[in-house]
Amino acid sequence: MFAVTATAMDPQDPLAGLTLGDVPDTDVPDGWVRVHVRAASLNHHDLWSLKGVGLRPEQLPMILGGDAAGVLDDGTPVIVHSVIGDPAAGRGDETLDPRRTLLSELHPGAMAETVAVPSRNVVAKPDELSFAEAACLPTAWLTAYRMLATKSGLRVGDTVLVQGAGGGVATAAIALGDVMGFRVWATSRDETKRVRAVELGAAEAFEPGARLPERVDAVIETVGEATWSHSLKSLRPGGTLVVSGATSGPNPPADLARVFFLQLSIVGSTMGTLGELEALTRLVVDTGVRPTIDATYDLRDARSAFERLQSGDVVGKIVLTNG
Numbered sequence: 572m573f574a575v576t577a578t579a580m581d582p583q584d585p586l587a588g589l590t591l592g593d594v595p596d597t598d599v600p601d602g603w604v605r606v607h608v609r610a611a612s613l614n615h616h617d618l619w620s621l622k623g624v625g626l627r628p629e630q631l632p633m634i635l636g637g638d639a640a641g642v643l644d645d646g647t648p649v650i651v652h653s654v655i656g657d658p659a660a661g662r663g664d665e666t667l668d669p670r671r672t673l674l675s676e677l678h679p680g681a682m683a684e685t686v687a688v689p690s691r692n693v694v695a696k697p698d699e700l701s702f703a704e705a706a707c708l709p710t711a712w713l714t715a716y717r718m719l720a721t722k723s724g725l726r727v728g729d730t731v732l733v734q735g736a737g738g739g740v741a742t743a744a745i746a747l748g749d750v751m752g753f754r755v756w757a758t759s760r761d762e763t764k765r766v767r768a769v770e771l772g773a774a775e776a777f778e779p780g781a782r783l784p785e786r787v788d789a790v791i792e793t794v795g796e797a798t799w800s801h802s803l804k805s806l807r808p809g810g811t812l813v814v815s816g817a818t819s820g821p822n823p824p825a826d827l828a829r830v831f832f833l834q835l836s837i838v839g840s841t842m843g844t845l846g847e848l849e850a851l852t853r854l855v856v857d858t859g860v861r862p863t864i865d866a867t868y869d870l871r872d873a874r875s876a877f878e879r880l881q882s883g884d885v886v887g888k889i890v891l892t893n894g
């Protein structure tokens with residue numbers, strides 16, 4: 572079958588290790604199902620893998636991709652849940668299973684004609700969503716959903732600041748935050764992305780580091796070092812900073828005095844449970860909100876898609892389609 576595979580790692584030139592071509596068909600172990608992939612979306616995780624972050628050289632070659640939607644052997648349309656873990660080992664939450672893994676870390680990923688996943692790792696795809704839209708949900712949108720719905724402590728009417736408005740998680744958080752009844756403020760370095768953030772549902776968009784009209788109840792942080800200080804300074808006493816990424820670097824000053832004096836909560840978040848993916852899918856159908864798709868490429872033209880992701884000049888998700 573045709574697949575998009577990491578065959579080498581290079582932090583300076585990640586796309587040098589991107590190989591497109593035929594690979595042996597994926598095994599389907601007992602208790603797993605085969606999904607015929609109709610659409611798969613790109614994430615920064617795929618670039619990290621090509622840079623050698625999260626994958627070890629002895630795991631190569633590895634089919635990339637965590638996000639997919641497709642059909643089972645019997646034709647049932649599904650969305651793939653890419654967190655492979657045992658809820659019982661994580662106190663009811665598979666994302667907290669110490670042995671949790673994401674598709675394309677240990678098991679072959681979804682940028683291929685077919686992907687195998689444990690039979691519990693699929694959610695019915697509603698007719699209202701296209702395969703391309705559905706393929707955007709399992710990572711960036713699920714991550715944003717868990718940050719807002721489960722981790723932030725936000726209540727309807729509260730204000731949330733989303734840093735780095737152009738990113739995949741950030742665009743999802745803006746659109747979801749709006750339909751979940753929060754007032755969304757966003758920051759971006761780029762004027763065009765600030766305009767886009769308002770179109771997506773932000774009440775206002777600011778330059779990074781700007782003094783806000785008032786302090787916020789929660790911050791959605793994926794940028795890291797470049798925005799961390801602003802995130803802490805923007806919170807009201809008792810506010811919550813939810814962090815799921817650190818694109819600009821993972822080690823900003825901790826500013827501990829501010830954290831304890833204002834009794835701030837700093838909460839890490841990663842991906843989401845199957846139940847959260849089901850709830851997100853229902854929310855998307857019920858509210859009509861849809862993932863922003865920056866560009867769509869044929870699976871066989873994945874190199875162009877990766878070049879676009881690497882350029883950083885992206886608003887929303889990049890999707891590969893198959894058939």
Ligand SMILES: NC(=O)c1ccc[n+]([C@@H]2O[C@H](COP(=O)([O-])OP(=O)(O)OC[C@H]3O[C@@H](n4cnc5c(N)ncnc54)[C@H](OP(=O)(O)O)[C@@H]3O)[C@@H](O)[C@H]2O)c1
Pocket residue numbers: 614615616710711714734735736737738739740741758759760761764779793794797798815816817818819840841842
């Ligand atoms: N934990 C999880 O489950 C999970 C899931 C998905 C993603 N992630 C992580 O979350 C992070 C975000 O990923 P993503 O794909 O959503 O977006 P991304 O493409 O990595 O970019 C996020 C945003 O960061 C801002 N940014 C980047 N470098 C910056 C800098 N030097 N200074 C200021 N702002 C900067 C940009 O915003 P503007 O251009 O608008 O300013 C950009 O749009 C990644 O590190 C990813 O690995 C984690």
